[in-house]
Amino acid sequence: MSSLIPDTAPFSQEQRAWLNGFFSGMMGIQSNTQQGEALAAMGFSSETIATPSEPAEEEDFPWHDESLPILDRMSLAEDKPLDRKLMAAMAQLDCGSCGYLCQTYSEAIASGTESNLSLCSPGGKETKQMIKKLLKDSGGAEASGAAAAPLAGDAPGASRSAPYTAKLLASRCLNKEGSAKAVHHVEIDLSGSGIKYEVGDALGVCPSNCSELVSEILQRIESDPNAEVTTPLGNTKPFKLGLQEDCCLKDPSDELLESLISRTADATSKQALAKMLEDGVPDGVDVLDTLSLASDVKLTASELMETLEPLNPRLYSIASSMKAVGEQVHLTVGKVLYEREGRVRKGVASTMLTDRLESGSSLRIFTHANHTGFTVPTDLNVPIIMVGPGTGIAPFVAFLQERVATKSSGKNWLLFGDQHEAYDFLYEEQLQAYVEAGCLQRLDTAFSRDGDKKVYVQDRMRENGAELFQWLTEGAHFYVCGDASRMAADVDRTLKAIVAEHGNMSEEQADQYVASLSKTKRYVRDVY
Numbered sequence: 001m002s003s004l005i006p007d008t009a010p011f012s013q014e015q016r017a018w019l020n021g022f023f024s025g026m027m028g029i030q031s032n033t034q035q036g037e038a039l040a041a042m043g044f045s046s047e048t049i050a051t052p053s054e055p056a057e058e059e060d061f062p063w064h065d066e067s068l069p070i071l072d073r074m075s076l077a078e079d080k081p082l083d084r085k086l087m088a089a090m091a092q093l094d095c096g097s098c099g100y101l102c103q104t105y106s107e108a109i110a111s112g113t114e115s116n117l118s119l120c121s122p123g124g125k126e127t128k129q130m131i132k133k134l135l136k137d138s139g140g141a142e143a144s145g146a147a148a149a150p151l152a153g154d155a156p157g158a159s160r161s162a163p164y165t166a167k168l169l170a171s172r173c174l175n176k177e178g179s180a181k182a183v184h185h186v187e188i189d190l191s192g193s194g195i196k197y198e199v200g201d202a203l204g205v206c207p208s209n210c211s212e213l214v215s216e217i218l219q220r221i222e223s224d225p226n227a228e229v230t231t232p233l234g235n236t237k238p239f240k241l242g243l244q245e246d247c248c249l250k251d252p253s254d255e256l257l258e259s260l261i262s263r264t265a266d267a268t269s270k271q272a273l274a275k276m277l278e279d280g281v282p283d284g285v286d287v288l289d290t291l292s293l294a295s296d297v298k299l300t301a302s303e304l305m306e307t308l309e310p311l312n313p314r315l316y317s318i319a320s321s322m323k324a325v326g327e328q329v330h331l332t333v334g335k336v337l338y339e340r341e342g343r344v345r346k347g348v349a350s351t352m353l354t355d356r357l358e359s360g361s362s363l364r365i366f367t368h369a370n371h372t373g374f375t376v377p378t379d380l381n382v383p384i385i386m387v388g389p390g391t392g393i394a395p396f397v398a399f400l401q402e403r404v405a406t407k408s409s410g411k412n413w414l415l416f417g418d419q420h421e422a423y424d425f426l427y428e429e430q431l432q433a434y435v436e437a438g439c440l441q442r443l444d445t446a447f448s449r450d451g452d453k454k455v456y457v458q459d460r461m462r463e464n465g466a467e468l469f470q471w472l473t474e475g476a477h478f479y480v481c482g483d484a485s486r487m488a489a490d491v492d493r494t495l496k497a498i499v500a501e502h503g504n505m506s507e508e509q510a511d512q513y514v515a516s517l518s519k520t521k522r523y524v525r526d527v528y
Contacts, residue, residue: 073089082135084106091122094371099119118312157193158366162366164193164195166190167189168188170186171354176424183390184332185330188330189327197318197322197369199376199401202318203315204313204365206311207349207352210346210356217304230305233311248309250287250348256287257290265296288343314350316332317391317392318331319394321398329365334350374525384399385471387461389417389487393426395526400414414442415446416431417447417456457487465502479523484525
């Protein structure tokens with residue numbers, strides 16, 4: 001039988017094979033049936049299948065620039081279709097934390113194949129609010145194009161839809177006593193899993209909420225913890241377990257706010273909740289806060305569950321090379337813990353990995369390949385410059401392990417920064433050993449709280465600008481990992497200034513030079 005799905009249809013070879021098999025089985029089509037007869041049997045004709053006559057022109061996305069504020073991006077997409085407006089609302093990092101790229105995530109939302117609107121972690125509340133506004137203004141998702149056909153199930157650990165249950169080997173604090181931070185080196189066992197990863201990839205961790213927060217919510221709404229509910233992830237579980245494993249308890253949804261507004265009899269609470277609904281929920285305000293604000297409202301387990309958003313996986317830059325650690329994967333995790341209005345707030349995944357799980361405990365993980373070329377050069381002779389303050393050092397620990405394991409002859413330069421050298425020099429012994437062995441030719445540090453004047457990694461770049469530019473002229477690749485809004489933006493500005501000064505270029509020429517580095521994957525960022 002010839003293929004039922006034309007070669008011009010927008011499907012991969014695997015998707016086309018799956019669809020052919022599905023429709024053939026559903027319709028009882030025999031192997032000698034021709035395409036036209038098969039389509040007629042399904043109520044279609046060949047004319048109904050879109051067949052593009054010429055390749056589409058490459059589309060320009062002027063808003064796809066993470067340095068632009070969201071309002072500027074939305075202005076550039078003002079006259080575009082819904083999927084492009086949704087794309088402009090994304091953080092523009094193509095970081096893959098949503099499981100898509102900016103373009104494909106927005107297309108999935110617009111077509112209705114993706115209902116989770118909170119997957120863009122770097123965009124945070126700003127992106128989520130804009131997505132909801134766009135969908136509301138447009139009347140909802142558009143049926144614009146075919147959804148991707150389901151493929152054969154991924155192997156465990158290969159995607160967020162098929163996590164692998166691994167064992168925690170170790171979680172130890174990298175900071176010394178006296179530090180204001182708690183950054184942990186986390187080791188996870190992959191023995192027998194078949195999971196493979198490359199340096200520059202990320203590890204997805206499926207977190208769970210802490211039992212104390214879940215208990216406080218149960219106490220607040222006075223609902224049966226064993227009541228069977230359907231969670232936002234589509235699972236049927238006891239209420240308490242659903243709250244712990246499947247629900248985002250950090251960000252109150254519009255649906256929760258609307259439900260509380262409609263039920264509370266307290267005018268002050270109603271006004272405060274309405275302001276949150278209109279302006280967005282302030283940072284730090286979580287589900288328990290909003291339930292406490294409308295303390296006269298008692299939702300049932302099902303009523304609350306219907307207003308909660310799914311608990312999304314967290315992605316961490318992998319801090320190891322399989323060539324060095326074998327069937328393990330390592331992470332560098334900064335614990336999030338702070339007090340707000342008399343209650344301690346905890347990062348969901350970070351406190352799970354640093355506090356709540358003991359060695360030998362199970363956790364669900366999956367690998368996520370980098371989409372941007374954020375990995376070591378294939379040419380072992382190429383020099384690399386790595387800028388990774390704080391937990392941004394994670395992938396560069398992996399890079400250095402890989403360069404040593406492959407006996408790369410290219411020079412390595414790391415710029416690392418944090419608050420105090422005495423307390424916060426992450427991986428100090430390992431890095432100094434690399435220096436002594438001649439594997440790390442340059443290690444420049446910036447500890448911002450050790451002197452009268454704060455010094456950051458971009459200051460160290462500027463101080464060594466002539467040598468940095470010389471490395472670039474020798475073909476060095478330049479990598480940045482860490483905070484997108486402040487550090488990475490400052491490093492980008494400094495890099496352009498160094499190129500202008502030491503390359504004898506105008507500002508416009510320096511911008512073009514740096515842009516060419518990006519285009520050729522010699523300037524790559526893993527920022528969030």
